[in-house]
Every structure is written in structure tokens, then in C-alpha cells.
Amino acid sequence: MGAGRGLAIMITALALAGPAPVLAQPVTRAIPLEEIGQGDGVEFSGLAGRKVLHFPIGDPADVQSVVLNLPFETQSAYPANRQITLRIGSRAIATRRFADTESGIWRMPVPANLLDSRYLSVALDYSGALKGARCAASQIGGDWIRFGGGAGAEVVYADDAMRDAGRAIGHAPGPLAVELPARPSEAQVAGALLLAAARPVRFGPPRTDGDWQETHVTFDASSQGPLKIAQGSRPAFIVGRDPQAAARIFAAAPDLPGGALPVAAAALGERQVSRAAIGLSSLDADLAPRLISDRGGWTIPLPAARVPHGRTLSGLVADLAVADDGGDTPAIVTIALNGLLLASRPAMPGERNRLSVSIPDGLATTDNRIDVSVLRQERGGDCDSPPVRQEARLLASSHAVLDKAGEPADFHDLPAAFAGGVTLVLPARPGNATIAAVAGLLGGMLSASTPLSVQFGGALPDGPVIWLGDNPPPGIEPPLRPSAKTRIRGVDGTPMVDAATLARASVVQLVPKGGRPVLWIRPGRDFAQLAGMSAAARLGYGDIALFDGSGRLFAMHSGREKLVDIENEGDFDLADWMRQHRIWLVLGAWLLVSALFAWLLRQTYLSRDRGGQNDG
């Protein structure tokens, strides 16, 4: 496989290295905060703060100019002198003062000489002080400044920056608008799904209004090579004969050096992954040192798709170094996973402080969030002195521990299972809406490097399978068999999901068969609306999940749940039967008991009347 892929990439490189059309004008692209994971914008308060934003601008040699476009709003309850300093790297490029109440747009061009890497790192340093002879501690706060999700960087690329796909792909917007042909092939469907795994994807024609914020991708099976560029004011990409390679290229695009596409798998970022651990520094998180006065830390996303095939998350190790603040009370370091505190300990200054924890069963999910925090007893911050901030570092040795995986029990175990290969079986050649819905539903389950095969109809293949259809895969007995009489209820009989809801909903079930996972997706009435499903509604916990147009309705584990029962048509549950026929059962028992008492009463009177003939 590796050699074949390498050969395909080499052919691609040769194909893409050919002469390209000359573009008429520079191309402008907007990189909103939303694209770099700051969809809620950036906010500061407490007269202090720092945030570093990393804009993926691509090869800086192709960049003509960059302007930071920062719409803001700000208020302060008390008169204060407040300012924000913009820094690129360590160099301040601008400082702006803000009034107590103000809104507007702060546009700041970035000096060209500071564009020296594929990522433009812009640091916003917020600081201030209360006006007048007012003595107040900094914790009073009452001030804030917010840069909305529409803020971002406006990048203008040189004429020839979009000359070839290899260069253009690093400059194109991250979000993709994928347009499949009317009759997509199996490989094209697979490619589209992998693109959706690699980047935010919208299925459909691109938007032509507003800034260039999404990259148009189309498919042409006759095109040589995995990827080529199409002409236009907003360059588009054409996926060729190897859609899966194209997906991997798009996944690695921000880190690709300019010029020809890499010919080796390693350059695509498909590096050899350790099967024992995942370094936290390899994850998409800002692990820069923090200056902490009372509380601060790092939030590290750990998608399940990062777990290698056959492995599972079993533990976390966080190594921290905390500077001595001269106080008697040591700092406390904590580690939490998905909001659950797993461990904490006092941090010895000047030493490596290690937090090593096992991950409890059922805590990991598809989109894991690791929070490493440092808590200090704040010094200063009163009238006499400002808060004392000391540095804390999350060391590169911090990692997530992997262990051998068992049979997938929950949805969040699937990404690791699929990482070794998976086949998606569709009942027929799908339309865009279906592919979009499948892509939305499988969010987090696939990565760009997942060996994904697509099959239109046919028998159940070997290996892990994703089966889309109204009926379960052949030979599979799912725990939930949707029918007119199937419902989900609590053990006390409280209905939780009635049959009508179940009939309308899209039902996803994980049914292991012979040690390999089979994911059965039964589309519901609003299946198409799953295309834009949020990350929070993704498959994660359990082996049964219900979705409607609004997202995930319900999720459970058919084996572990003690308080929920599935009532399939044709199932006989004694407890339920007794509950349904309770009145008749009670009446019958009461009649029997009454008959017994009547008989005993008769025996009592008979024995008195017969004067002892019955005694014995």
C-alpha cells in the first residue's frame, strides 16, 4: 500500500508540476477567527490578558499583503486606561487605546518583513489600569473587550501564487465547498467523505458573494493525478482519479511546503505514529508557556480519530514545570478529561511535576478535551502591587497513553477501529444530500488517512463496515429493531422514546459481528438535515443513537444501561408483560386468595358442626 501510494503521489507531483495558467489578478482570501478555531471570537477582561492567533497564510513568499481586520466592542465600568498591543512574534506592531465604551473596527496592516512562516502568529496583549487615585484590587474587573468571530486576517496573494495546485492548496481557505458529479463513483464518494473528515465541508456549489472563505472542490475522474487547480477569480480544485490521496493532501495542506506536492507519505504528515502514546505537543493546541497569577492552563483537543488502529486511550501523563513565586503556598496542578477532574497535586517549583492518571471507563469520547490547569494563590493584585504572574510550562513529554483496544463497545471506539480500513456500503449511488448527511453523521469517525472504501449495494464485506439502509445488514441482529411497536422506556415503564419518534428518527447502531464492528445507519425522515450537525451532537457515547433534524436525540448503550430498556416488536419481557396485565394478575391472585379464605372459613364451621369428625 505504501509503495503504491508513493507512486500515486509521484505521478501527482509530476502532473501538478506541469505548466499552469496565468492568473489575471491577485487573489484575496479572508481568514476569519472561526476558521482558526476561535468561532466565538476573542474576549479579554480584568485589565489583563494575552491571546495568540495563528493564521495559516501559506507560503509567505506568495503573500503580497496581510491586513488584520478586528471589529471590536468594549466597555469598562470604571474609568480606566486600557490598551491592546499587537505583536507579531516578539515585535509589537501596533498599540491602540480604548475608551471606556467604544466599538469599531481596528484594521492593522502587517509589515511584510514579519511574514516569515506559513502561520502568521499574532499576539494580542491586553492591559490597563483604573484611572484616578482609586485604590482597587484588580479582581474588581468590570471591563471587557471582545473581538467577534468575523474578525480575522485579509491576505492578498501574488498573481502567480495560485499557479499550481501545490502552491495554491496552502493558500486556499480551509473550509471546502465540495461539488460531486451527478453520478459520483464509489471512489469519489469516498474521497468526498475523507475531505469532510479533513476539513470543514459544505456539499454544494461555492458561495460567490463576500470574501473568499471556502475552497471549491469538484471531481473529474478523467483528470490525471489526484488534484489540479482550475482557473478563476477564486481558484478551485479538481479532484482526479485518486480522491483519497486528494483528501490526504488537503488534510496536510497547511503544513506542506510550497511547490510540488510531496512524493513521500511522510511529507503528507502520515508519519509513523507511536502505538504507545500520543504526544500532546502533536495535537492541535497552543501549548505555549503561560503566565499565571491565579488560574490558567491549556486546553488540548484529542480527537478519537488520532488514536491508531487497534489502540485505545488508557491514560494521560502531564508533565509541568512551574516557576517559584516565592510564596509559601505551592501551586496546584490538575488534569481533567472531558470536564472530569482526574488528578491534582501540589507543584514543586523548579521540578518536573508529573500527573499520571488512568482514564476511567466511559469517560473518553469522540472529541476529547484535555484540560491541564495551574492554580495559584494570587499574590499582589491589590492597591500596592499588581498581580504576580509566574510562568508555567506544559512539557513536551506530556502524552496520552495508549493501550491495546478490545472489541469496540461504544461509538467513540470506532475511529481507532476504522483507522485500519473500513467499507461504507450504500444502498445505491447517492445524491449530494445523502453524502452530506453521511459526512455529518460520521463526523469524528474518520480521518483523512482512513482507508475508506465505498460500495454501492452488494453483500456485506469483510472487515469493519458502515451500512446505510432501512434494513439491518444481513445476518446482523441489532439490539434495536425499529418497527411500529419498538420503543425505548425506563425500567419503571416511563416512556423515553415512543414508537412514532423512533420511526421518524435516524437510528445509528454499533453491532459487533465476529469481532469486527458494523455500524448500521438507518436514515430517518430528516436524514438530510444531519449535514450541518455540530460537533457536540456527534456519535460518541453508547452503541445506539437517535438523530432528528435538530441533532442527536438520544444515545444509550444497550448492554450497560440498567435504567433503560428496549422493547422490540416480538420481544417478550416478563416484567413488562406483568406490568401491562397487572390488574388482571392482581385480580386473579385476589380471587384465588379469597377462594382460599372462603374454603378455610367453611372448614372452620364444618369442623365445629361435625363435632370432631374431621379432626385429624
Add this chain to the structure above:
Amino acid sequence: MGDISNTDAWTGDHLVDQGIITLPELDEAWALSRRWQMPLPDVLLSRSSVDSRTLYRSLADRFGLDHVDLIDEPPDLTLLSESDAETYMRELAVPWRVRETAKGKRLTIATARPGPQAMLFIRRRWGSEVDVVITSRRALRQAVQQAFSQSWTRRAIYDLDDRDPVMSARTVFTPVQLLILWALASACAIGAVLAPIATLIVLNALMSVFYLGNFAFKGLAIWAGGVDLAAQQREIDAAIGLLADEDLPVYTILVPMFREPDVLPILAGALRRLDYPAAKLDIKIVLEEGDTPTIDAARALKLEEIFEIILVPPSHPQTKPKACNYAFRLARGEFCVIYDAEDKPEPDQLKRVVAAFARAPKTVACVQCRLNYYNRDENWLTRLFTLDYSLWFDLMLPGLERMGVPIPLGGTSNHFRTDVLRELHAWDPFNVTEDADLGIRMTQKGYRTKLVESTTFEEANVSVGNWIRQRSRWIKGYMQTLLVHLRRPGDFVQQVGPLGVLGFVMFIGGTMTSGLINPVFWAVFVVWAVTQAAGFDIFFPPVLLYLSLFNLLAGNGMLIFLMMLAPFRRNWLELTAWAPTVIGYWVLMSIAAWKGLFQLITRPFYWEKTTHGLSRMTAIERARADSGEGGA
């Protein structure tokens, strides 16, 4: 110590002259007669120095009177009056026949006690115009018994029911009780329809509180019973030392048996070893008329005169208490005790009881001795049975006595004041645990039971099936006892007091109730443990869950611990390790409880006979008894 009477002196000389006894035998008998203050013939008969027929024939010759055998020539029934039966037995004189004599028709009186006293009585009772013949004591008693057997049989069955029907188990359920039980069942049914969860929670809570009360009360009883028994024992020992044989009263021993020919020699040996003047023992071997094997075995042993075989005519219910009631009519002793066929009482038990009665107020109508087993190490069942009995008799009963709780008597070694027993109409023949019932009835009538540190050893059941039959009868009897004594709950509370009621409910009611409901909770626990099913969670809200857990762990743990302590007083420490296996024993008890409940409804008076003689220890004891060896 008084001197012997002239009659006895004259009789003794005569027997020696006739060569019936030797002079040394006579001297020995005279010495005992002085010491025991018993007539010489009684002493001679009790020691088998002379057989009954020879003695009375000789006496007849000596007095110049005719000898008749009342068994072969029974008295004219028209001359007898049932109301005088007790007099006949006490005075050993009974109208025999009206005979034609030279003086005309004369009434002939048969006596088994020839002498001035007898003649004085006869003349006072029947006048001087009577003839006298001599008969044996055994024949006279048997004749009287046969004359009135039908009436006595009926009275043995129905006396209690006729005179005090409220106290009789002949009515199993009163209409009021049935109505109340039915109303409770109906209330549960209504609750099951309208609010099933709440109803089950309430029932669960009631049962859990009951369990808690059961544990607590047993623990309290054991704590209260932690008396210094050694001091009590020393007092009794001292009292025994002060007892003279002449002060000892006649003692009636009832031994009801049914189909137990094998253990009869063991019993006879054990009774012979009793440290008590033989002539003052009134031993009644009570057999059913149809039990030919046991009757033949008894006759084959050629037992001494002190052993009297009473044949109970066939009738229903065929129960031990009915047989005891029948035989009790013939009791002559001031005190009366029941022993089972396989019992081996400690030799000084009767003296201990006499001393205890002497030191106790008149309200003490019963002395209960301890029971335990001589084959305790035979198998698992006998070990657990021994622990069970040790816990009950050695630890709990002293506590009940101290707390004033009515004591459910054990099946044997209950010693009664005979007059009180007659006043209470003896045992309830319809109750299959007549002993437990009598203990409660005594308390209601104002009498008490005292415990004495003396043990009767029995044969523990070695067979599970046999054990279940026995225990099911006990539990059925407990159910009967509960139903009888709660017919008038207000009176019951007044008579025994609140603590007595609590003890009664906990021990009598608790034994049967826990046996019945334990399987329900065990099933819930097992199903939950195996399947981890969450369906039971709603029936155990937090407080109830904690209570149930406490009962499961602490309550049962406490009972097991108490079981482990039970054998300590007897220094049988090797049994302690078996206590944790009591759970299996409780399973058997539950089986027995449900069987008992079933029989309460279908065959309430059926006596589930326990087969004795299955233990290999019994076979050893039988061999010893046959060879004439002693030993407990």
C-alpha cells in the same frame, strides 16, 4: 427418717419365710423403705426383687384373701364411676363385682394395697359389708383404664376445647382472623392495582423493619441472658445436698413413643440411671394401641414395676399431646415430666428440678431443662442442629426468662407441677408443638417457667429429609400457637405485658415469618448479583436500601457470630468453625416453613413423625443398653 410400719415388717418377714426374698434383700429393702419413706412392697417392686404376681399372690395367701387378676377378670363396669377413677388409682382399691356369698349378695372390692390403711378406706367408702380380694397394682390400673378408656380418650382430645375453646387449636382460624387476613390481602391487592410500586415498597419496608426487630430482639435476649449461671448452679448443688430421699415426692415421667422399638432399651437404661428413689418414680411408657412392634418390644424387656405401659386407644388426631393427655390422667406424681424415647437426661436432673421448685414461688409452674445432642459431630446437619439448640437453650432462653417473656417450651424435659398441669387441662392435642403452646398458655394464666442448668441429650437428626419433616411440624405448630394466642390480642397484652407480646411475636412469629420470607429476599439478592438487573432499584429507596443492607450484613453477621458463640458454654469449640455455614441451615428452615404453611392449610393436625434411631451413635447406645452398660 421414720421407722417401717408393722404391716411392712410383717410383710417382709412373710416374704422371707416363703423364700420369695432373702434376708439380705429384705434388710436392703427395709433400709430403702426407711430412707425413701415408701411402703416395702413398692420398694421391692421398684428393685425387681420380686415380681408383681408372686408378691400379690403371696400377700393374698398371707391375708387369707383371694387373689384375682383384674386383667383376666375385669371389674363390673356398672360398679365403677368415672368421677372416682382418680380415687381408685390413688387408693388402689376398686369395686370388682357383686358376688353371691353365704351372706347373700356382697360387693367385692379389689385392692392392690392390702393393709390397715386400705381396709380403713374400703370401709369408709363402701361400708363394712364388703368382701376384699387382692390384685396387683398393674392389673388394677389397667382395669380402671380399660373401663374408662373411651371417655378418657374423648377427654384427652376435647377437654381443652370443651373447657377453654379460645385456647384450643382445634379451630385453626377463627372467622375474625380469616376476615382480618383477607382484608389485609385485599388491601395489598388494591395497593397493587392503584400504586404497585408504593405498595411493594411498603411491604418491603415492613419486612425489613421486622427483620431489624428480630435481630435486635435476639441480641437483646442474649445480652440479658448473660447471667452468672455458675452461681445459680452452685445454689442448686447446695440445695440438692440438703435434700433427703424421704423429702422427695413421687415423680411422674411420661414417655410417649410411636414406632420406636429400637430406642426403648436406651430409654430404659437412661431412666434407671436417674438419681432418684426408684419407688418414687411413676414412669408411664405411652404407646398407641396399634403400635404392635413397640408394644412387643416393651413387653420383651420385662421392665420393672415402676415402668407402666399405657396403651392409648386409636383416635384422631393421633398426636403426642393427645397420648400424653391420656396417660397424664393416670399420673400420681407431684411433678410430671415428658421425655422422648431417645432422651438421655442427666442423672441428677429430677433432684435439681425438685430443688428448683422448692426454691421458687408457687407461680413457677414449669422448670425447663436444656436440650442438646449426643451425636453432634456426626455430620454437618447434626453440628448445625447442635449450634441451633445451644444458641436457643444456652444463650437465648436465659435472656427470655430474665426479661419475663413467655418461654415457648422445648419438646422434652419440661417439668410441671402436676396440679397446675391439671388446672390448665394439660396439652392441646390439636397443636403439633404442644410444648410451645403450653408455655404460652401457662404465662397467660399467671404462671411462669424457670430454667435449670441440667441437660437432656437427644439424638440430632442426621437426615435432611427427616429434619425437614420435623422442622416443618415445629413451624406449623408455631403458626398454630400464634393463631391461638392472638385471638384476643387485648387480653394477651394484659396477661403477658408488652415485652412479652414483643417476645412472643419475635420468637414464635419471627421464626415462621423469617422462614417464609427469606427466600423472597434471597431470590432478589441472587438475581441482582448474577444479572446486575436494575429493576429492583425502585423498590429500595435510599433509607430502605441502607436498612436492607444493614439487615443483610450486620443482622446476618450478628446471627452467625452468635452461632459461633453458642457452643462456648459447653466448651465445644470445634463447632465454632461450622457456624458460617448456617446459611445452608436457614435454607432448610425455609423449605420446612413453606411445607409447614402448606400443611397448616391442608392437614393442620397431622403429626409429621420424626424417625429416630438413624444415628450411628444410637446404634452404639443400643448395643450398650442391650449389654447392660451405662454411660451418657
